[in-house]
Amino acid sequence: MTVHRPSSNSSIPSVSDDHDIDHGVGLSDPSLSQSRRLMLDLVNRLHNTGVQIDIDLPQIAVIGSQSAGKSSLIESISGITLPRAAGTCTRCPTECRLSRSDSPWKCTVDLHFITDKNGQSLGQARNEAFGEPIFDKSGVEDRIRRAQRAILNPSKPPRNFLEEDDEDVTEVSFSTNYISLQISGPDVADLSFVDLPGLIASVSRGGNERDIAMVESLVTSYISKPSCVILLTVACETDFENQGAHHLTKKYDPEGKRTIGVLTKPDRIPRGDEESWLPLIRNEQETLENNWYCVKQPSSQDLKQGVTWEEARARENDFFTLTPPWSGLDPMYQKYLRTSNLVGRLSSILSDLISKRLPQIQIELENTIQKTRTGLQQLPKPPSSDPVGEIASLLHQFIGDLNNVLEGVSYSDGLLQAIRPAQERFRREIRNTAPDFQPFEEVEANSDSEFKTAEPAFLVNEDGPTGFNIPMVELESVTSLIFIDGVLERAHRARTRELPGHYPFVVQKAFIAEFTVKWQAPAQVLCRVVHRTLAQHIKALITHHFSSFGQGGLEQRVTILVQDYMNQRAEAAQALIAKLIALEIDGPLTLNEHYLKDYKAKFLSYYKGAREKRQNPVLAQAIKTFKPGQAPVLDSHNRPVPPTGIAQALSGLAGVGLGAVSAQDLVKLLPPDRMDAALNIMADVRAYFQVAYKRVVDNIPLAIDHELVRGVGRELLPALYRGLGVYGPDGLRISRELGQESPSLSGKREELRKRLERLESASRELMCVGL
Structure with a gap:
């Protein structure tokens, strides 16, 4: 064939407008290079792997509405006869792989299964030869009919349909699994395309709503891909705007860059309407980058009468040569008439597209393989063949990480870091229960609007501000202030047989009891806060270790068991706290006499100093x-003053x-203060508070840490083994049930494995040709 320059509206070289009658089918092109044939064969093999699900492979898809002449066009291109009996319209994709060969004509029929009988993806496509190769063209029609029945009855072995003749029963109406025809011979074109089921116009045209939607979805799955060349068949006997295939094509190729239009049945155009179709051929209407073509195929009646394909091509040539207005078309448009010109154009477009896409396909393939492998690696390990050992290993890893958390990690969001603010609040709350003794008479404080309680400097140095500086203006609403005259009055009321100036120790005990009884509530609050914080950290740890194991059952069981064990430890901690607080409430006791005496001296001096500051301000x-230690002052004669x-x-x-x-x-x-006895009592009580307060703010957190925080880590592993029963008589059964992988995770793993199979199989095909 002679190659012409591309037309102004085409980016791909056009093919000969020579419309002489070729031998046989007349569609072979011996000038096609061997490399093009190898590339076409490579893409065919890539399709065999099913990788077109993942990678956009070059392909020609023949689409059209029912009765648009698709079957006749495909017969003309392939040189075979398709089933024409009632009920045998195309109900699954039929792939035609044509290749020129010097060997005698041959056709093999394969079934390609990309889904199982339930419609689920198989991952690696399963290809199955359907019968022996066919060497007589007359045997192809029946083989295709039987192959389609095998596809539409997926639960039955395909080989059954090679002999059975029951054509009425099918399990599904349409299928995405497809038939593959591989035809070779000396008069066969190098071309590959897929024939898709015809779009059903409406329910009244022989379909139901489900079939209409299914066929449209099937066609869309092909033509929506950027590397799919759409061969759109439009019957001239039907109004152009009423043909649904055209509208669907416009949706996915709105600019017409990858669509080739084919007008069929030009002999059935109502008389006088022929001119209305010529603007399409001249690309003046519904412009396509690769133009519109027009072909005329033999009717079913012609084929029944034994018209050969050679005769059909001759009749087609006569029709366009002798029938106006086709015969009167300008020579530049004659190349868009006749089947031979169409097929040559298709061969050129497909081979050019494959040549451009192969390097991109290799890159996309490698990227997708890497992405799929990464996805598999990121999934949790699949269920083990040793479920008991697997669960034991998970539990040991969990306990190991738990002990690290309980011991403390050097991260800002660690458990001990999260607990520390609650411990500091507890310390402040206990310290704020200190009796706020005031070394002044109440009436004296009420008469001085500027009165403020002073905070001992030695306490600020030790504990920071205590917050006891309360303005006198709010004295009436404050009940925590204890004035010295009140202390003396309570001491007087407590006297029994003591000599004057002596008071029983019960006074100090009463004041001490008033603040120790307040320690129970904040101590229990601290325990609850630590329990809650600990539970949050352990819950996160459980999720990290067990969430991907089984169907979540192990995580749930471990969570319940750990919560129960934590509750036991929290109860033990609360009991120990109550005991420690009870020891404080029972009565004052300390062997830290030096510490107590030192604080009593400091508080006594502080209280006396405060009184003297008000009673003897000049001296104070x-x-x-x-x-002290200043140098002596000298007079004018250098003598000490x-x-x-x-x-x-x-x-x-x-x-x-x-x-x-x-x-x-x-x-x-100075003379003795009449309040000296009260000052001693105040100093005694306040000094003991410092001893007891510092003891409690250490012991309570220690008790919680021992019984609850560290306590959770002790004996938890045996408790989990007992609770789960993995080492009991039903341990294997229990472990298997717990180790079941969730359906969503299992499905995702299986899908990724199937995808990797397809991709690696396609990659091997590319490696075989050295790309």
């Missing part, structure tokens, strides 16, 4: 501003042998 201010004030007093005391007296000790020289 002098003591406060006095700076006699000391005055505090310095003078200290100097005099030193002169009588009391040189160790400090400025702060001067207050002891």
Whole structure:
């Protein structure tokens, strides 16, 4: 054939407009290079792997509405006869792989299954030869009819249909599994295409709503792919706008870049309407990049009368040569008439498309293989053949990670870091229960609007601010302040047989009991907070270790067992807390006498100093501003000036042998305070609070840590073994049930495995040709 330059509206070289009658079918092109044939064969083999589900492979899809002349066109291209009896319209894709060969004509029929009998993907396509090769064209029609029945009855062995003649019963109306015809011979074109079921116009035209939707979905699955060349057949005997295949094509190829239009049945155009179809051939209407063609095929009656394909091609040539308006078309449009020109164009388009796509296909294939392998690697391990050992291993790994969490990890979101704020709140709450003794009479405080309780500096240095500085203006609403006269009054009421100036220890015990009884609530709150925080961390750990195992049953069982065990440990912690608090409530006791005496001295000095500051402000201010060790002041003659004030007093005391007296000790020289007994009681109680408070804020967190936090890690593994029963008499059965993989995960794994099979099979085909 002669190759022409591309037309202005075509990006692919056009093929000969020579319409002489060729030998045989007249569709072979010996000038096609061997490399093109190899590429076409390669794409055919790639289709055999089923990889077209994952990779966009070049392909020609023949579509059209029912009775659009698709079957006649395919017969003309392939040189074989398709089934024409009632009820044998195309109900599954039929792939035709044509290749020119010097060997005698031959046709093999294969069945390609990409889904099982339930419509589920098989992963690797299953190809099955359907009968022996056919060497007589007259035997093809019956073989195709039987092959379609085998496809439409997926639950039965295909070989049954090679002999059976029951044509009426089918299990499905349409199928995505397809028939593959591989035809070779000296007068066969190098071409490959797939014939799709005809689109059903409406229910009244022989279909039901389900079949209409299924056929449209099947056709869409092919033509929606960017590398699919759409061969659109339009019957001239029907109004153009009423043909659904045209509208579906416009949806997926709106610019007409990969659609080739074929007008069929031009001899059935109503008289006088012929001119209305010529704008399509001239590409003036519904413009397509690869143009519209027009062909005339023999009718069913012609074929029954024994018209050969050679005679059919001659009649087609006569029709377009002698019948107006086709015969009057400009020579530049004559190349769009006749089947031979169409087939040559299809061969050129398909081979060029394959040549352009193969490098991209290789890249896409490798990328998809890598992505699929990564997806498989990211899935949890599949169920083990040793479910008991698998569960035991999971439990040990979980306990190991749990112990690390309980021991502490150096991350900001660790368990111990999450607990610490609650422990600090507990410490502050306990410290805030300290009795707020005021070394002043209540009436005196009420008369001074500027009165504020002072906070001991030594407490600030040890514990930070206590928050006890409460303005006097709010004194009426504050019940925590304890004034010195109230303390003395309680002491007087408690006296029994004591001598004057002596008071029973029960006074101190009463004050101590008032704050120790407040410690139970914050201690239990801390336990609950730690329990809740611990549960959150362990829940996350359980999910991490067990969520992907089985169908979630193991995670659920472990969660329940761990929660039960944690509740037991929390109860033990609460019982220990209650016991520790009860020890404090029972009565004051400490062997830390030095610590207690030191604090009593500090508080007694603090309380007395505060009273002296108000009762003897001059002395208090002098003591406060006095700076010991200053150099003596000299007069104008360089002689020492006699000391005055505090310095003078200290100097005099030193002169009588009391040189160790400090400025702060001067207050002891003042007359006895009538509140000295109350001051001693206040100092006793406040000093003991410091001893007990620091003991409690250590012991309660320690108890929670021992019984609950660390306690969860002790004996949990045996508890899980007992609760799960994996080592019991039914351990194997239980482990198998727990180890079942979830259907969604199993389905995802199977889908990825099937995809990898297809992709690797396609990759091997590419490697065989050295791409």
